[in-house]
Amino acid sequence: MMPPPIRATSTVSVTHRVYPSRIRELFAAGRIAHPTSTISGKEIRSGVLNLQNVTYLVRDIDHALRFFTDALGFVVRQDETFESGWRRVVVGPDGGGTGFVLALAVDDDAPVGRQAAGDVAFFLETDDFAGQHRRMVEAGVHFREDPRHEAYGTVAVFEDLYGMPWDLIEPPKR
Template identity: 65%
Template sequence: MLRISDVAYLVRDYDEAIVFFVQTIGFALREDETNAAGRRRVVVGPADGGTGLVLALADDAADTSPVVGNQAGGKVAFFLETDDFTAQHARMTAAGVTFREEPRHEVYGTVAVFEDLYGMPWDLIQPAAQS
């Protein structure tokens, strides 16, 4: 069996990204360790498991790196799935998440595009019920 366990996610600053993903999105901080060489490894992701994000400082993190927030060339690259769209949308909106659109109902489910802390688009999606 194969599965993607984690993916790298470029950030400008570990701590600001932790605050966003944990306090605003609702992820768990799975790992935050610094090794003897001073390299920090930070992993966030859904509390109940699944693919995590390994937060990685962009090479020019001191500047405003053109890749941070543009990791997918302006396209949605991450799809945050929920079984209660209405509750998650309300919670995220109250936490200050910017949604680019009103929720819409598609054949595949209920979806709305939101922005992460760097302006990168994500989908919040509740898949359509399977029959």
């Protein structure tokens, strides 16, 4: 027997992000009343865009792969070498979100480590700042500053393997 459709008045606990493809599946299966429905009080739409991956320039794919997995705790989402010899490596946070396609810089003039012209380009969000900070320091990540508390959360700037600044940030509890 198929469960009844979820209506806007239903309460459903969702412990992970509901992606547009999953919303379409739920609608097609009759589990939600309309592609624009409400789950856990939040409106979901089937036409929502998500940034799946971004290209991240590197000098050495294996070295960068070790940094992202060992130092940042990312997972390997894809590591595939094609017949042409081209290797596609995608890493990202374990809990989902945007991934990084590690792209080998083809010349010395490529802006490796300078993609944001010296500004922070990436904001790594956590719900356990102290634990992540400690783990990253133990893994050899260089922090430019001690953690500080701002109105937008606890934050510290760290460097990737090429010296590009990132923020490690824990938003304030609500």
